[in-house]
Amino acid sequence: MTSRDELFDADEPIVADAGPTSPGKPFAQFLRETPPTPLSQGVKLALWGAGVLTLLLFLASVLKVAS
Numbered sequence: 683m684t685s686r687d688e689l690f691d692a693d694e695p696i697v698a699d700a701g702p703t704s705p706g707k708p709f710a711q712f713l714r715e716t717p718p719t720p721l722s723q724g725v726k727l728a729l730w731g732a733g734v735l736t737l738l739l740f741l742a743s744v745l746k747v748a749s
């Protein structure tokens with residue numbers, strides 16, 4: 683006899699009605715159909731800012747461990 687608060691119930695089979703498991707198009711076709719676009723200036727600045735912040739935090743942690 684099973685109760686409703688069990689985490690796993692092996693008696694009921696799992697039925698996947700999600701459709702096909704493989705994508706409709708191969709990845710190479712997605713690459714051919716997607717045009718390359720350059721990053722905007724705002725995105726470039728945000729990535730550079732995140733990189734500089736990461737570098738500063740890394741250096742601060744290395745200096746704290748060294749002392």
